[in-house]
Amino acid sequence: xxxxxxxxxxxxxxxxxxxxxxxxxxxxxxxxxxxxxxxxxxxxxxxxxxxxxxxxxxxxxxxxxxxxxxxxxxxxxxxxxxxxxxxxxxxxxxxxxxxxxxxxxxxxxxxxxxxxxxxxxx
Numbered sequence: 157x158x159x160x161x162x163x164x165x166x167x168x169x170x171x172x173x174x175x176x177x178x179x180x181x182x183x184x185x186x187x188x189x190x191x192x193x194x195x196x197x198x199x200x201x202x203x204x205x206x207x208x209x210x211x212x213x214x215x216x217x218x219x220x221x222x223x224x225x226x227x228x229x230x231x232x233x234x235x236x237x238x239x240x241x242x243x244x245x246x247x248x249x250x251x252x253x254x255x256x257x258x259x260x261x262x263x264x265x266x267x268x269x270x271x272x273x274x275x276x277x278x
Contacts, residue, residue: 162240164247168262171248176241176266183234184273190227197223234277238270 160166161175197220198206206220245266249259 158240161244162247164244164249164251166244166248168245168248168252168259171241171244172262172266176245177269180238180241180270180273183230183237184277187227187230187234187277190223190230194220194223194227203227231277235274238274242266242270 161171164171166175194203195201197217199210201210203224207224245262249262252259
């Protein structure tokens with residue numbers, strides 16, 4: 157499905173709403189869940205502060221390491237998904253023949269939406 161999305165094989169409306177808006181919100185939700193769990197494991201500290209100041213390599217918290225890896229993995233997938241959605245919108249808008257204004261609006265809105273979601277994660 158990601159390959160079809162990346163190649164722009166879905167329609168512009170389906171790509172925009174199903175994968176762009178709904179899909180991004182679902183992945184963003186999972187990023188927030190892992191961030192919440194990780195904050196509980198690290199004592200509400202930033203990751204860089206936890207691992208540079210408070211991390212003890214002899215007596216370490218296994219769950220903190222596990223959820224850090226999960227969080228970084230889902231964060232990497234989120235960034236990858238945002239790039240795939242953006243490229244999918246660009247490629248599916250080439251096949252959209254109804255209105256040039258709708259193509260432009262879809263491109264701008266998804267760019268703003270993805271930028272806002274990425275900004276809120278970092």
